[in-house]
Amino acid sequence: MSLEQARKRYLPMSETMFYILLSLREERHGYAIMQHVKELTDARIVLGAGTVYSSLGKLEGDGLITVVREEDRRKIYIITPLGRGILREEALRVAELHRSAEGLL
Amino acid sequence: MKDKRTVLFSAFRHVIPADYESWLERMAAEGWHINHFRQWSSMVVTFKRGEPKKYRFVYDPQVSPRKDYIATYEQFGWEYLGRMASAHFWRMEYNHERPEAFSDSESVVARNKRTIFAVSVSFLIFLLLDLFFAGMLIFFPHSLSKTDRTQIVIAEVFFCILTILLGAVMLLIRKNEKR
Structure with a gap:
């Protein structure tokens, strides 16, 4: 998928996608992603098995993440340069939201 | 007391996936268990009597799941119950918070x-x-x-x-x- 197509498909991004991509800056399998996100968000977001499974399938199919290797039927993923690019653009958007929200708190 | 209970056309009585899940959950709470789903379970399904259990069920249609499908769910603590046509079934025992396999809308x-x-x-x-x-x-x-x-x-x-x-x-x- 080209960067342009990926932008259309993923930006703005759901929290689920954002945190999965963020977690995959390091190699992780599905369950480890859930644990990592739970820790990062203080258990506000607890990803479900079905959500993780289908999100990983979608991200892999579109080339935002890739399989590094398999361990006992579990796939281990990592983010691709395309995924990093999209994650960065989303981060810029979130930073803008953050600036706009300042003063409300 | 009978220890088996057969239900016909269950998938047509509870057509919305969330309702089917809740129905299975109510049955399990009354001690009626189904340990294996089969191709034609939507037509005939047999429950066996056992201890009442608090289970969360998941109804997940996947026509051709990838090979890490089962392993992913199992790692999250779900127990695989088989498939009814293209719908895969999972369950997990819980106490307080009802577990969700689909965590966002x-x-x-x-x-x-x-x-x-x-x-x-x-x-x-x-x-x-x-x-x-x-x-x-x-x-x-x-x-x-x-x-x-x-x-x-x-x-x-x-x-x-x-x-x-x-x-x-x-x-x-x-x-x-x-x-």
Whole structure:
């Protein structure tokens, strides 16, 4: 998928996608992603098995993440340069939201 | 006391996936358990009596799951119960917080859309049968004997009813796609 197509498909991004991509800056399998996100968000977001499974399938199919290797039927993923690019653009958007929200708190 | 309970057409009585899950959960809470789903479980399903349990069930249609599908769910603590046509079933015992396999509204809607797609396949098959029988009655009425005609009319009515029912099921799931 080209960067342009990926932008259309993923930006703005759901929290689920954002945190999965963020977690995959390091190699992780599905369950480890859930644990990592739970820790990062203080258990506000607890990803479900079905959500993780289908999100990983979608991200892999579109080339935002890739399989590094398999361990006992579990796939281990990592983010691709395309995924990093999209994650960065989303981060810029979130930073803008953050600036706009300042003063409300 | 009987220790088996058979339910016919369960998938047609609880057509919305979330309702089917809740029904299984109520059955388990009363001590009625199903440990394995099969291809035709939507038609006939048999529960065995046991201890009442607090289970969360998940109904997940996946036509051709990737090979890490089962391992992913199992790692999250789900127990695989098999598949009923393209719908895979999972359960997990819980105490306080009811576990969710679909943790955001996007994936709940996607699950329900996959269900609608699965129903639409049968819908189309029945629709084609309707058209086929209607076509025979309209275009070749004289080359059919009277008994043939009667049989075809009965088949036509039968498949028409099924088509309408499946259409209604799709609309109902669509209306409730957020849960």
